[in-house]
Amino acid sequence: MKAGDELPPLEIPITRTLIVAGAVASRDYQDVHHDAELARAKGSPDIFMNILTTNGLVGRYITDHFGPAAVLRKVAIRLGAPNHPGDTMTLTGTVTDIDGDTARVRVVGANGLGRHVTGTVTVLLPGPGEKGAS
Amino acid sequence: MNDEGAAVNHEGAAHDLDARLKAYEGRAAARAGIGKDRVNEPMIRHWCEAMGDTNPAYEGPDAVAPPTMLQAWTMGGLSGHTGRSEAYDELLALLDGAGYTSVVATDCEQEYLRPLRPGDAITFDAVIESVSERKRTRLGTGHFVTTRMDIRAGGEPAGTHRFRILKYAPAARPRREPETARDPETARTPGTRRPRPVINRDNAGFWEAVAEHRLLIQRCEACAALRLPWLPGCNACGSQRWDTVEACGSGTVFSYVVMHHPPFPAFDPPYAVGLVELAEGVRMVSNVIGVPYDKVRIGMPVTLTFLRVDEELELPVFRAGGDD
Secondary structure (H helix, E strand, O other): OOOOOEEEEEEEEEOHHHHHHHHHHOOOOOHHHOOHHHHHHOOOOOOOOOHHHHHHHHHHHHHHHHOOOOEEEEEEEEEOOOOOOOEEEEEEEEEEEEEOOEEEEEEEEEEOOEEEEEEEEEEEOOOOOOOOOO | OOHHHHHHHHHHHHHHHHHHHHOOOOOEEEEEEEOOOOOOHHHHHHHHHHHOOOOHHHOOOOOOOOHHHHHHHHOOHHHOOOOEOHHHHHHHHHHHHOOOOEEEEEEEEEEEOOOOOOOOOEEEEEEEEEEOOOEEOOOEEEEEEEEEEEEEEOOEEEEEEEEEEEEEEEOOOOOOOOOOOOOOOOOOOOOOOOOOOOOOOOOHHHHHHHHOOOOEEEEEOOOOOEEOOOOOOOOOOOOOOEEEEEOOOEEEEEEEEEEOOOOOOOOOOOEEEEEEEEOOOOEEEEEEEOOOHHHOOOOOEEEEEEEEEEOOEEEEEEEEOOOO
8 A cells, every 4th residue: 555545435325314323323413414394494405414424434434445453543524515315425535645554544525516525534554464455 | 873883883893702702712611521321332333333334343342432433422412411611602602692593513633542442431621722703604604613622531531522613694595586497408407597697788789699699799999909798998908989890609718617516506517617719819708518518628619609598598608619
């Protein structure tokens, strides 16, 4: 692995179920994440994914790729276009630098409206001989 | 009070609010907060189910919690936050009172210092790091509030969580006009019409000619410089006397952009917007049609045509390809 390597993309269908399940699993009961009527009253066309779910999906994207021995050190994300039901988010990642056993990956999650999330993940990779992808 | 006085007063009120908001920087946002549940297998499993995360590190006797769950262990749930400071509640109330009633999370930066395991008891403190000045955003005008939380497990540092929210006054949503029956070739998004051109005495001749399927370029009577769009005077010599020449209709793409975001209801992105150089030497902005948006290229020959957008509006646009 080297800087510039790209991770295979991961497509995530943004279902109403995913948005609600993610909000409840993260104990986020803000109405805009489960009640479409109240979301509309607040100026949003529909419910939208909460940031904790996005964070969880970004973490999953990285550990799915590097394997269970990889350890997340830092996840820093910024949200842009919201994830509404019916959309698809495609996560892509590029290794930006490697320092010893630590890699930094730039992650972008794009949906039909634009960039939902941009961020950087710092991940500690399994040492030689340990089981892990790539 | 006259209008000017009101405007000055309004500015003054905004500065006053900014100062009051700044005063919260450095104050506690949460003190001695306690996670409502210890780190536990059921909540981990529910999280993994929701995220579709099948990482075996999160299962079995040596399970750790997904690191990205960090904030979840501090959430108040339906029964409310624990440990939230009066200062933070006051800050949010101050923003609510100023009309910034909506909230959206914009940034989350987490650092994980040690893995969390079932049984770990979570405690946390948080500080208000910064409150931005008033910002205009796509969602509306508001203030960003950044907090930093230190999270401990069994009293030992386990991670940090920096979180930014936007407290904002929602921007008015664009009003959709009633749906009209239109040619499906040109009516891309039902229910919304393209914006109307602003027609005045300085450009009325341009639009009258468009209605006759002619594209007229202004020509200065004094120095013969051509100009487009239409203007009352010559950019080269300042003369206000002019006549017109009709464009022959051929041109080339001088430059272009592809619009992806933000979407506007009357348009269906992505689409190409070209800066077309006409054979006469002047340039105009219009759509490039008859070619996929990602196949438009600088230097591509194009030919003038007229697109009927709806029953009232025709626009000069450019079709990819030379005169044939």
